[in-house]
Each structure stands twice: as structure tokens, then as C-alpha cells.
Amino acid sequence: MNKLERYYEKFDESKRLSRRHGEVEFFVTNFFIQKYLKMFDNPKIVDIGAGTGAYSVELSKSGYDTTAVEFVSSNLEKLRKQRANIKTFLGDARNLDMLKDDSFDITLLLGPMYHQTNLQDKLKALNEAKRVTKNGGYIFVAYYMNEYGILTNGFKNKNILQAIVEKRVDKNFHILSKEDDLYSFERLEDIDYYKNQVGLTRETIFSPDGASDYMRDSLNKLTEEEFELFKKYQLSICERPELLGAGSHLVDVLKKC
Secondary structure, eight states, X not given: OOHHHHHHHHSOHHHHTTSHHHHHHHHHHHHHHHHHHTTSSXXXXXXXXXXXXXXXXXXXXXXXXXXXXXXXXXXXXXXXXXXXXXXXXXXXXXXXXXXXXXXXXXXEESSGGGGOOSHHHHHHHHHHHHHHEEEEEEEEEEEXXXXXXXXXXXXXXXXXXXXXXXXXXXXXXXXXXXXTOSOOOBOHHHHHHHHHHHTOEEEEEEOSSGXXXXXXXXXXXXXXXXXXHHHHHHHHHTTOGGGTXXXXXXXXXXXXX
């Protein structure tokens, strides 16, 4: 059992997006997925790093031709138990040899980039997503953001001094991921670099959760009406450049030309 499998044996991925801060992320991300799906007739979708199927099951139930690839076998079992009409594969985002070139209109890469801790693997995963996407198709790539890691695990949890001593954070407060780390953390310039190295064109970039991960307790105290307004608020500001990178996640929408 590798480090990811050990982690997901303890962490219930199926519940993450059902909590209010996760609902915000899902609501905003799904809005953009639906927006781009409308550009195609009978689109084909692949969800790489599908987890337990939050997005792929929803898309399949809406009638879309959906394929899911997941690295963690226990997550894939939970996805398959939902009995949605999805083609499923156990596989690694860095090597999608079970999928043909130019097969999908929409490719979701909403988890794997979190767990690639070196540049070579990040570019492998992004290049594989590009390979299986049709010309004119779109790739949704999610990243875990540097400032969220610094503010929460660094300062809020009082680990910042130890991180500096252990050289896990550089002089510019950029988190330096090591090979055995579970997550990697990005800044906008990192995300721009990956996009340019692979040769993809950005359509938009948005923050699916914004401040919601920082204010979990406050969100839980909102009434249903207030919470619905918060989701609409986050959707309305998610592309504002002054707020990109401030939330825990960022989604880059890229086009294969």
C-alpha cells in the first residue's frame, strides 16, 4: 500500500464535498464544467483522479458519456458501488495507456496535481491529460495553493518555524515539497509555467472555494438561505484576479489547440 492509499484509507473522500466548504467548491467547479460542456454535441468526458466519483457520477446521471480513472483502489470501489453508467479504470494520471489519443472533449484533472511532488511528474500528468483530449477540447486542472498551506499549517497550526528550519519553506515562503510528501503547493507563476511547458492555452482560471476553507465554522452557522447566497457570491467573484491564489484551491481551464 503506497502513501496515497494509506491516506485515503483514513480520509473519507466521499464526504469532503458534502461539507459546506466543499459544497462551495463543487458548486462553482460544476458551474464551469456545465458551461463548457454546452459547447459540444454529445461530449465525452474523462475524470482523471475521480476519487469516489463526486463529479463523474453526477455527470453520468445527467446523461453524459463519462469515463473515470482513479489511482486508489478503495476509492474506485466506492465509485463502482454507486452503479452509475461509467467506464472505470484503476490507473495513474502519469500513464493513461488504457485511454486512446484525442478521445475526450472535456478532461477533468481535479486531484492528481495535488499529489505530484516533483516537476517531472507534474508535467507527465498534464501531458497525459493533453494527449487524451481532442483538439478543441478543454482540460480542468486543479491545484492546491501555497498561501493556504502557509497560513493554515504554517501560522495557524504554528509549524512555520519548524518548516523553515527543515528547509520545507524557502525565503519567499514558497513551500518546497519533498518526494515523500503527500501534497504539493503552487503559486500562480508555477501554474503558468506548467501550462506553458505543455503548450496549452488558458481559457480562464478561477478559485472554486475562495475564503470558504478559512471560515468553515462561520459557514456552518449560516441559514440555508444565507448559505445559498454565499455560494452565489463565490461564483460571482471566483475569476477576480486580485483573489486568485487566496483560497485553498485553484482551477485552470485550458484548451488544446
